[in-house]
Amino acid sequence: MERLQLPEGYQPKLDIMETEIAIKLLKDTFERELANQLNLTRVSAPLFVLPGSGLNDDLNGVERPVQFDVKDMGEDVQIVHSLAKWKRQALKRYHFPLDSGLYCDMNAIRRDEELDNIHSIYVDQWDWERVINREERNVEFLKETVRKIVAALRLTEEKLIAAYPAYTPKVAEDVTFITSQELEDRYPGFTPKQREDAICKECGTVFLMQIGGKLKGGKPHDGRAPDYDDWKLNGDLLVWYPILGHAFELSSMGIRVDEKAMEEQLRLAGCESRRELPFHKQLLAGELPLTMGGGIGQSRLCMYLLEKAHIGEVQAAVWPENMIRRCDENGIHLL
Secondary structure, three states: OOOOOOOOOOOOOOOHHHHHHHHHHHHHHHHHHHHHHHOEEEOOOOOEEOHHHOOOOOOOOOOOOOEEEEOOOOEEEEEOOOOHHHHHHHHHHOOOOOOOEEEEEEEEEOOOOOOOOOOOOEEEEEEEEEEOOHHHOOHHHHHHHHHHHHHHHHHHHHHHHHHOOOOOOOOOOOOEEEEHHHHHHHOOOOOHHHHHHHHHHHHOEEEEEOOOOEOOOOOEOOOOOOOOEEEEEEEEEEEEEOOOOEEEEEEEEEEEOOHHHHHHHHHHHOOHHHHHOHHHHHHHOOOOOOEEEEEEEHHHHHHHHOOOOOHHHOOOOOOOHHHHHHHHHOOOOOO
């Protein structure tokens, strides 16, 4: 419970019913704007996958997936952590052409999350993926895509303000791009989280690049699975969130590994045994398209734009009784 923040004098701008209506407005608007900006088509997505397929996301490598048996199959399945690998297979299977892609509603259970104002065991994201060519596997193309996502976010904010004039603009027009190594150099002696807070407080909207590999200090900025993002061409979209007084992650995304990057990152992560999994065999054999993609938190986006103090104000989940009580006493009404 020490992780729970209770902002002094917090008063939500919308009541519970107004919040529910505003959530629908935000989700409908952003989904449409994102699809327009990136040329995406909505598809259906799985809630669970077979463990032996190699499709589930290992996140930081320590999180335990929720697993259960299917009576008619005589096999176990796992609730997805994300759809990073599944989307790439889907692009091939559905024959998406170059410069087009898909998005879907991704719902997940992350049982090992530490619950606080911005973390829930229930995860809801827009997961998106699009086909690119080899010449687009570069930092400038990554930055161009980030700017398009921020443009969709700004258009969504404009729609919210038109409907609810109590809100004012807060999405910075300009994105600050910085690598994790540049950030470590800029704030020596800071922890990774403190670095994120410092740069976001200074710059507003930040895209922190190149996450996963070791820095000069001997550790990576943050953990990344070795088999979907290219660690040299990925990043997190962060914003400053004054209500809680720290950086706030809206999206993790990147250009995906090609055969060479997959080989190198599996070796660096000590995960070379994954080469024998079906997904990894396909990729290493050059049978999957080159892609880029990411996940954008639906509840995170709603929390940020609606200026809520707790993610439970924009999603129905489960929380410790003590957290519910303390939130209610401080004007934070969880759904």
